[in-house]
Amino acid sequence: MDGVLVIDKPEGLTSHDVVAAARRILGEKRIGHTGTLDPLATGVLPLACGRATRLVRFLTASDKDYDATMLFGVTTDTLDVTGEETSRSGRAPSPDALVTALRAFEGEQMQAPPAYSAKKVGGRRAYEFARRDEPVELAPVRVRVAHIELLAFAGDPSSSLGASRCRIALTCSAGFYVRSLVRDLGERLGTGATLEALRRTRSGDFTLDEAVDLDDVGRKRLDPSDSGS
Structure with a gap:
């Protein structure tokens, strides 16, 4: 699976918790987040999956x-x-x-x-x-x-x-x-x-409009436009 999945992070989870859950649900080990959110915080947390992980350093640098x-x-x-x-x-x-x-x-x-x-x-x-x-x-x-x-x-x-x-x-x-x-x-x-x-x-080009709940990750199609392919 290659692409960027935008999660609406819930309160109480660390960014690493979200990555771990996505890896388990998608069966993909190559997943990284693009900007830490504290457990208290909610909202846009883009996850780079598969080959898109090579873009993490660029996505993290976004406003x-x-x-x-x-x-x-x-x-x-x-x-x-x-x-x-x-x-x-x-x-x-x-x-x-x-x-x-x-x-x-x-x-x-x-x-x-x-x-x-x-x-x-x-x-x-x-x-x-x-x-x-x-x-x-x-x-x-x-x-x-x-x-x-x-x-x-x-x-x-x-x-x-x-x-x-x-x-x-x-x-x-x-x-x-x-x-x-x-x-x-x-x-x-x-x-x-x-x-x-x-x-x-x-976060960069990613907004809440395209973010999905963590529970919906298994039903979300990855956006291939950011896969680098």
């Missing part, structure tokens, strides 16, 4: 679109709601301050990856150090935000994690961490923030 929801007034060690709470301020930004702060992240910038990430340091994943409380320095990486937009902002006093939340849409370069953006935005606003939900809506 991505995300829809993200964050909570203000709280921080966590993983920079998302799956982690342990590290601080709580209860503060929320004003809408004007939020819009101004978001605009500051457009363009090229240096971004520090999250401590809990798959970045390799000396042959080990960064999250391995973080889980053992071992200090490790992750070098900032040059990234780019082509567009960022505030979609919604609302107070939420009933939230168990924070006083308010906002939803944003952004287009960014490969290697960009939305969790790091949320961390940096919270620091800029002086409120603290953590990621609540993340959905990838586009």
Whole structure:
């Protein structure tokens, strides 16, 4: 089987979990994903199958679109709601301050990856150090935000994690961490923030419109246009 299969990754699975499931269902060992999604995240995860695996490095380098929801007034060690709470301020930004702060992240910038990430340091994943409380320095990486937009902002006093939340849409370069953006935005606003939900809506030329649920993989015809044949 040669081609690209676009999965709508469900919450709770790692990208590797999806690859393993696809290998089992399709009976194809040569399958690789083209851009890691954290277990919390959902959305577009293109899988290169068969001869198309030689295209992985090109597909991985593509820009991505995300829809993200964050909570203000709280921080966590993983920079998302799956982690342990590290601080709580209860503060929320004003809408004007939020819009101004978001605009500051457009363009090229240096971004520090999250401590809990798959970045390799000396042959080990960064999250391995973080889980053992071992200090490790992750070098900032040059990234780019082509567009960022505030979609919604609302107070939420009933939230168990924070006083308010906002939803944003952004287009960014490969290697960009939305969790790091949320961390940096919270620091800029002086409120603290953590990621609540993340959905990838586009990866390169692949969008949610063509994505299928993992349960439907066995019934999906592979797209031969990206097989390299």
